[in-house]
Structure formats: C-alpha cells, structure tokens
Amino acid sequence: MHDDLSSELDYNSETERKRKRRVESFQKETAPPVPKATKEFFYEECAKENTKRQNVLHLDVVSSVDSSFRPVRCNCVHFQYSRHKRLINQYFLTNPGSSTILERDTSRDKTDIDLIRSNSKFLWHDDDEVDTWEKKLAKRYYEKLYKEYCIGDLSHFKENKIGLRWRIEQEVVDGKGQFICGEKHCNSNEDLASWECKFNYVEDGEKKSALVKLRLCPACSKKLNYKQRRNLAKSKRKEDTARSDASSQQWNSSDDESLIDSMLL
Known part of the structure; x- marks a missing residue:
C-alpha cells in the first residue's frame, strides 16, 4: 500500500518537473535594462581620456634615446608653456573661487580722463610747474581747448x-x-x-x-x-516798506522771499 502511494506521488512530481521545464524552455530570460549613457557622461569620459593623453604628451620625460642609450630630454618651450596652461586651467576648474586670489587690485586704477580731472587747471600759466607726466597730460589737454x-x-x-x-x-x-x-x-x-x-x-x-x-x-x-x-x-x-505806514503793513521776510523768487523767474 505504501509502495503504491509513493510511486504515484513520484510520478506526479516527475510529471510536474517536466511540465515546468517545457514552460521554461519557451520563456526567454530577459536581462535587466542597462541605463543609457548621457551626453554629460560621454563628455566627462572624453575629458578624462584627453587629460591622460595630455599627461603623456607634456610630461618632461625622456623623449628619445640615441644609439648609445643616452637619454635626450625634450627642451621644447611650447610643450612647457602648454603644460603650464593646462595645469592652471585644471586648477581653476577643480577649485571654484580660487581665481579671486590671482585677481589684481583695480581700486586704484585711473583712466586718462581721471588723471586729467585730478590735475586740471582752469588757467595754466607759463611759470606753472609741470614735473609729472600726469600734469603734462592735463596741460596738453588744456592746450587743445578753445578759450x-x-x-x-x-x-x-x-x-x-x-x-x-x-x-x-x-x-x-x-x-x-x-x-x-x-x-x-x-x-x-x-x-x-x-x-x-x-x-x-x-x-x-x-x-x-x-x-x-x-x-x-x-x-x-x-x-x-x-x-x-x-x-x-x-x-x-525794503525802501517801499520803510516809506509805508509801519502799523498798517508789516514786513514778512518769508513771504517776501517767495514773492521775489516768483518775480525773478
């Protein structure tokens, strides 16, 4: 009795496994979707590759070897200057706000018109000292005016x-x-x-x-x-007021000021 029961269960389980295998054979395994690379990622990778190439190109290393295996260094100034520019640009890009350290103080800068205004004179005389180039500039400008x-x-x-x-x-x-x-x-x-x-x-x-x-x-x-x-x-x-009767007409300075302004304008 137990043998018949066990054989029937084994048969059912074997049939179920075969059915599952047939179903799985028709189902294709789909790989998880891979995110598409963006343009920013592409540009970043290109920049990295370009940086690697520049490092190899501009490093001051042995450029060639002669027949006696004596190293010959590259003394090209162009490569050195290009490397300097690349390093400075990379520093500015990787350190935001660092360019303010290299900015020149322009608070005391003056243009030509500022120098002329600070050294100008309404009338220049022959005995006036012109001992600085700022005064010379102001006098040259004065000589071109029509007086x-x-x-x-x-x-x-x-x-x-x-x-x-x-x-x-x-x-x-x-x-x-x-x-x-x-x-x-x-x-x-x-x-x-x-x-x-x-x-x-x-x-x-x-x-x-x-x-x-x-x-x-x-x-x-x-x-x-x-x-x-x-x-x-x-x-x-005042003369007209003085001649008039002081008791009947009083002098009002504020009213007189406004009256005179209205008469003159």
Missing part, C-alpha cells in the same frame, strides 16, 4: 554758484557756446547776449579769479544775474 567763450552750468544759480569750463572742438564745430546758448543744458539760439563776468573759484586751496565771456539766452541770462537782481529787488522792497 574764447565758456560753457556754463547754472543748475545751482540760486546759491550763487556756477560752473564754467572751456569749449572742446566738437562744441566749436556745432556752435555751442557762441551761436547756441552757452548753458550746459540749454539749446536755445534766439536773442543771445554776450556777458563778460568775473569768475571766482578755488583751485588747490587757493582763491583765484578770471575774466570770462558767456553767450546766453534771455532765460539763462536771468539765472546768471539772479543774485544781483535779487539784491536789487530786496533793497527796493
């Missing part, structure tokens, strides 16, 4: 402050300062008037003065003479 008429900046005319400079060649060609109003920000060319005024300025800690000419339109002429016209208006106002 018949001035260009003025009247933006601070209420403070009795004006800025004057000589004309450059392009301004002479355009007529700026002679046929066009000499104020820096004005381009009027109608009813121009010539003014000869005394220009007081401070240069190198010393007070100086110069007699200059200006060509201005009527509006800019009022700005140029604003201080004088203001003083005249204030004195006239």
